[in-house]
Amino acid sequence: MKPSESGFWPPLFAAWLLSLLATAGALFLGEVMGMTPCVLCWYQRIAMFPLVIVLGQGLLDNDRRCLRYAWPLVAGGASLAAYHCLVFYGFVAEGLVPCGKGASCTDAELQLAGGVPIPLLSLLAFTGIGALLGFTGHRRKQA
């Protein structure tokens, strides 16, 4: 294949890698370190985990149409992560959030060892994937 036809591949690969790392990180925090995911975390996981499959399949099949299926997940996940950050930093009252049972969405334990809050990491991952996918789409139009 000519390079111009597959110019979308590198940014798509980077987006997929980001989703893979975010998935591995979420599973590590939840299953290995034993930090129970709160309700909002669960919704973000629902958006993040399928991205590994959808983008990965697009990479394997050299199929840029995978973007179409990835966008709703990225948009949903990014919105949830943004909302979660607002809750975490106290701009939105937690009373509005359905997380009375189980882990709290504003718990200080949401802090990583490095001092980066998990909701912020999630937001960075989703916006990063979004930017890379935007780049992927742009490359397509050029090609």
Add this chain to the structure above:
Amino acid sequence: MNRKWIVLSTAIAVVLAFVAGVMVFKNRSGQELARSAQDHGEALVRAHAPVYGNPAAKVTIVEFFDPACETCRAFYPIVKSIVDASFGEVRLVLRYAPLHHGSDTAVKILEAARLQGKYWEAVERTLASQHRWASHDNPQPELVWEVLSDLGLDAAKAKTDADSATVTELLRQDVADMQRLKVNRTPGFFVNGTPLTEFGVAQLKSLVERELGKVGGAGRP
């Protein structure tokens, strides 16, 4: 196809890194647990704690125990048989880790029964009726009184004892020790101060065997 290999090898690399991370984390948290048990040896066994088996046994199993915990119920006969089969070389020290709602009330009732010399009978009845009083969405620890009604306890004295300052203080101390020793799930086992990091019946038995070997226990059956 070259790119397929890039994808697959990347996926494999991330999975391998994950597995390596799991091993490093488990190892480190095990060491941390061992260190905190070493640093706070005095928090493992307190004079007030109930003991099952020979009080002078060379090997001590400390169990952080929650009467509402299903796994504690499942382990109870196992731990008991380890002690019973040890010819007086292993004893069990029970400490409380009331992590469920209502467990603290159940613990106080058990302690009241202990003051009347009916402790282990009370523990067994409480565990056997766990499904009745310790449902997770609707715990009713007051039902434990009913479960113990055939033990012939002096009910009035028991109710006063359950709410006494002594029992409250005992529970407070156990919870403080639980936190100091970083026990966050039950049952939490320590054998002669060594935490059971890899949870399981076989692992507990082999840890006991190892400690027995260290103290030069007589031939095992």
